[in-house]
Amino acid sequence: MQLNRKWKIYVIHHSHSDIGYTERQEKIEQYHADYVRQAIRIVEDARTGSRPEWQGFKWTCETFWAVERFLEKASPDELERFASALRQGDIELSGTYLNMTELIDYDIVGKKAKAAGEYARSIGLSVNSAMTADINGYSWGYSQALYDAGIENLLSCVHTHHGMFAIGRKQTPFYWETPKGDRLLVWNGEHYMLGNDLGLSPGAVLSYTIRDELDTYGTATDHWKLAETRIRRYLAQLESEEYPYSFALVNVMGLLRDNAAPNGDVMAFIRQWNEKHGEQVEIEMTTLSRFFEHVRKQTAPIPTYRGDWPDWWTDGVVSTAVHTQVFRDAQRTLRQVKRLANGRVSLDEKRVAQAEHQLMMYAEHTWGYHSSVYEPWHPMVHALAVRKEAYAAEASRSVYTMLDEVLHERGEALLAAGLPFRYKVINPYDHVFRGVACLYLESWEPSMFPNGFEVYEEADGEPVIPHQMEVVSRGNQISIVIRLAPQEERVFRIRPNGSKPAATTSSTRLRGNDRVSDLMDLYESKPQNGIVLSENHIESAHVCIRWTSSDGIVSWIDKATGENLVRSxxxxxxxxxxxxxxxxxxxxxxxxxxxxxxxxxxxxxxxxxxxxxxGVQSVVQGELYGVVELRYELEGTSHYSLYLKVYQDxxxxxxxxxxxxxxxxxxxxxxxxxxxxxxxxxxxxxxxxxxxxxxxxxxxxxxxxxxxxxxxxxxxxxxxxxxxxxxxxxxxxxxxxxxxxxxxxxxxxxxxxxxxxxxxxxxxxxxxxxxxxxxxxxxxxxxxxxxxxxxxxxxxxxxxxxxxxxxxxxxxxxx
The missing domain is CATH 2.70.98 (Beta-galactosidase; Chain A, domain 5)
Structure with a gap:
């Protein structure tokens, strides 16, 4: 096949980090640490001439997580040899920590994005480029986190199975404008194993993105025929699409799997190819920074785009919804711990870092063993699942332990006999908080107030603060509505009522002895409990929510405007x-x-x-709020209930x-x-x-x-x-x-x-x-x-x- 221009193919050789897809997570850690050692040996053998066919070999560390695993175990000699290979440009760091879903929050993303650069500076280097593989997008804030960490270039190797690349074409650059108006240069790349499809890795040939008459897996019958045919076809296709450059970028793996080892024979093939076809199509193994230096020298205009890059593959998180819920609570609580400790309590930064590491590992893009659907009983499926879930569980345990310690430093009393009914409420935010705070009594403690109790603020003792008590799994939850200034803390107390409230045998309002509320009141008056509830609606001073048996909740009326907040x-x-x-x-x-x-x-x-x-059932009616349960029948479930807690004020x-x-x-x-x-x-x-x-x-x-x-x-x-x-x-x-x-x-x-x-x-x-x-x-x-x-x-x-x-x-x- 005749090509119309002289071509150059740049090759990035790396190992895709998939934490738990092909093996146990701890085995993957062992693999990746050893891959760095293998890469060091390959570049040293190439430089010393003991393996001259490997000269020109370059290795890109796809994620800094893998480098961390090596650094944890490396001997002093290995540390120096690794640093030397980095300084010589034979091995390069990517600014990517891990290939992530969008679960992780901005604080942790920003901190982890700086990890590679911090290590690089410790050995006199810098990191300005990053790559990702096997993911289909990133929250917009990820671009800002990379830029703030010193990253100027991003290689995105999308995987379009159940997903798609952005911008409408691959093998193309664009500037991604961050939320603050900075810019990253992105190369919108191919699948991270396209080089294997093209035959660049002898013995590790793939037919995944390329399906043709040469279809093969592993060792091709005629490797050179496959490589010559596919490489020329691929480049001819770029020419037919009016591709503006005379170069292309290809990623390659050393073995036919994710989490693959480096392979010096990829370089040996490239040298053989250049000897045979280099005048028409030259291939060069390179690094991220060198490739982007070349891109930045091109004269073809590069467009700029601004905005979010939604990930097609974050949906795995709802296949383990309970553990995702635990993860989100732990991540949110960690932010709360930092706010509460700010300037008042010292945190152990190592423990914070460990909790953040556990959160990162749960949010990493791999969501289980590769055979989890077609052999869900397999021991490896269960083993990898519980390890994945354990990241969320361990993060939760660690974060809540720190929360307990911080609250204790801020005045929390541990359970003891004779503990006063005294409560501290803290606004940890830098803005005014108006909402609900919950105080708790142990299960037996309401019996200590035979005539009931009242809540008041300790500072002045008056006025009594309206409250509502509800029995919950934690004990007795007492809700109050409060307003706190930024960082303000206030103390509340509970004391007995002076006398027991009077009661009648029944209400004089419109309710029959059958206790079914299906009539409207004849009189305009506020009910004593502040909430109106019938078989088809619940109403407070702010909202009226109505439902029907056929359509469920059909209206949500904002009583301040009369507008229905449910779209027609x-x-x-x-x-x-x-x-x-x-x-x-x-x-x-x-x-x-x-x-x-x-x-x-x-x-x-x-x-x-x-x-x-x-069906509809009243659950709670009180001074502050009412709760109603709406029971649904739904295929795929044996129970489904919806609870609405409607506040009066x-x-x-x-x-x-x-x-x-x-x-x-x-x-x-x-x-x-x-x-x-x-x-x-x-x-x-x-x-x-x-x-x-x-x-x-x-x-x-x-x-x-x-x-x-x-x-x-x-x-x-x-x-x-x-x-x-x-x-x-x-x-x-x-x-x-x-x-x-x-x-x-x-x-x-x-x-x-x-x-x-x-x-x-x-x-x-x-x-x-x-x-x-x-x-x-x-x-x-x-x-x-x-x-x-x-x-x-x-x-x-x-x-x-x-x-x-x-x-x-x-x-x-x-x-």
Whole structure:
């Protein structure tokens, strides 16, 4: 095949870090530490001439996590030899710590992005380039974290299985503008094993991105024929697409697996190729920084794009929803620990770093053993799963131990006989907090107040603060509504009532002896408990929520404006559950039916069911709030209940979803409808993502995913005059695309079709390899909604979401 120009192929040789896909996590650590040793030996043998065919060998450390594993075990001699290879340019560090999902928060991402550079500076070097592999995107804040760590260049080796590259083409550069207006040069690369498809790694030939008559795996019958044919075809294809450069970048692995060892024979093949074909197609093994130096010298214009780069592959996190919930709570609590300790309590930075490491390991992109779906009983599937889950568990244990210690330093009293009923409440934020604080009595302690009790502030003793007590698993929860200035702490006490409140045998309001509330009051008066509840609605001073047996929650009236905060024409009512299942033809096709789903994450024959409201029950009615349970019937579950906690004096509703999910092997999805609006005719959906607030379908790169997003604290519908926010402490995925199977729209293709009903994506097991195969079990997920004119900017809305997601610190104190 004749080529029309002289070509040069740059080759990046590396090992893709997949923590637990091909082996046990601790075995992967051992492998990667040894791969650095192997790379050192290869470059030394090449430089000394003992293996002249390896001269020109370069090795790129894809992740600094792998380098850390080497540094932990290396001898002084190995440390010096590694540093020498780095200084000579034979081995290079990537500024990437790990290939991540979007679960991790900005504080930890920013800290870990600096790790490679800090080590490099210790040996007199710097790191200005990073690469990722096998992931399909990054939260916008990741670009800022890299830039702030000194990274100027990013190689993105996307994997388009169930995903897609950005910008509409690969092998192309663009500048990615960060949230603060800085710029990273990105090379939008090919799959990280394209070099194996092209035949650059003898004995490790792949037919994955290239499928042709030369299809092979491992050792090709005629390796040179395969390489000559595929390399020329590939370059000819670039020419036919009016590709502006005379060079291309290819990644290659030394073996046919993720977590592969370096292979000097890749360089031996390159030398042989150049001797035979170098006048037409020259191949050079290089490093990230050298490649980007070459790109920056080109004269072809490089476009700039600004916005989020949503990851197609973060969806694995909802295949292990309980442990993701534990992870998110630990990550959020760690931020709270740092706030509470700030300037008052010294933290052990080593313990903080260890907790952050555990959080990083859980949020890393690998979500299980490669055969988890087609042999879910395999011991390795279970072993790797519990190790993955243990990262979240260990992070939670470590973080809560630090929280206990910090609270004790701030005055928390441990359980003891005769402990006074005295409570300290702390606002750890740098902004005013107005909301609910919870005080707790042990299970037996209410009996110490036979006539009841009252809550008051210790500073003045008056006035008595309205409260509401509810029995919960922790004991007796006493809720109060308070306002605290930034960093303010206040002390509250509980004391006995002077006399027992009078009671009558029954209410004189409209309620029959059957205790069914299905009539409206004849008189306009505020009920004594502040909450009105009937069989089809619940109402407070701020909101009236109505439901029907056929459609669930159909209206959510903001009583300040009279506006319905549920969008008209919504397919499903607010918080209606939606269950999907695509049945496999047989057990033997459990993986294959998933493989064919592509970016739909369901089959064309998907069966979709909406929950049907089956009953309503009052749970709690009190002075501050009322709770109602809505029971649903839903396929795929044996129990499903929705709890609405409606506050009387705050425009706020807390929602809890409880379910018992059946164990099903077929691919499934579970969603929760969120068809809300701000109440204004023109509002905008905002999402809180790692390091940035974004408008989906607006603030993102062309050609990126528009179906779903991974959020940190929640979402908000905002206008210039008012807003509604939805804090989501437990479930990170928000579905914005249609649920129906069909062509998926990329950013730039919407043609105004951005108003699809929104859903929280609760659960999924659709992936054919390393997702957890069954979603069966018990779950409880929470959401907290507030609305009003004060929530008119994303910064304020998500600051409040964060405060709602983390319970404000309050504890028993004796001093």
């Amino acid at each position: 024409g919504s397919i499903h009512g607010a918080f209606t559950p939606v269950y999907e299942v695509t049945q496999a033809p047989s057990e033997a096709m459990m993986a294959d039916v998933r493989r064919r789903m592509g970016r739909n994450r369901k089959g064309p024959d998907v069966r979709r069911y909406a929950g049907r409201l089956a 705050i425009a706020r509703v807390d929602v809890s979803v409880r379910m018992h999910k059946d164990s099903v092997w077929d691919p499934e999805n579970m969603y929760l409808s969120l068809p809300f609006r701000s109440g204004e005719a023109e509002d905008q959906l905002w999402l809180h993502k790692t390091g940035a607030n974004v408008r989906p379908g607006v603030d993102q790169l062309p050609g990126t995913c528009t179906d779903y997003y991974c959020v940190q604290e929640g979402m908000a519908f905002l206008s210039d005059r008012r807003g509604l926010l939805v804090a989501a402490p437990d479930t990170p995925l928000i579905q914005t695309g249609p649920l129906e199977h069909g062509r998926r729209l990329l950013q730039g293709q919407q043609d105004g079709e951005t108003g699809h009903p929104l859903y929280a994506w609760l659960l999924s097991n659709y992936w054919e390899t390393n997702f957890k195969a069954t979603l069966g079990g018990f779950y409880e997920f929470h959401y907290r909604l507030q609305w009003g004119p004060e929530w008119d900017r994303p910064e304020k809305a998500f600051r409040q979401c964060e405060a709602l997601n983390a319970e404000i610190p309050s504890f028993r104190t004796s001093s």
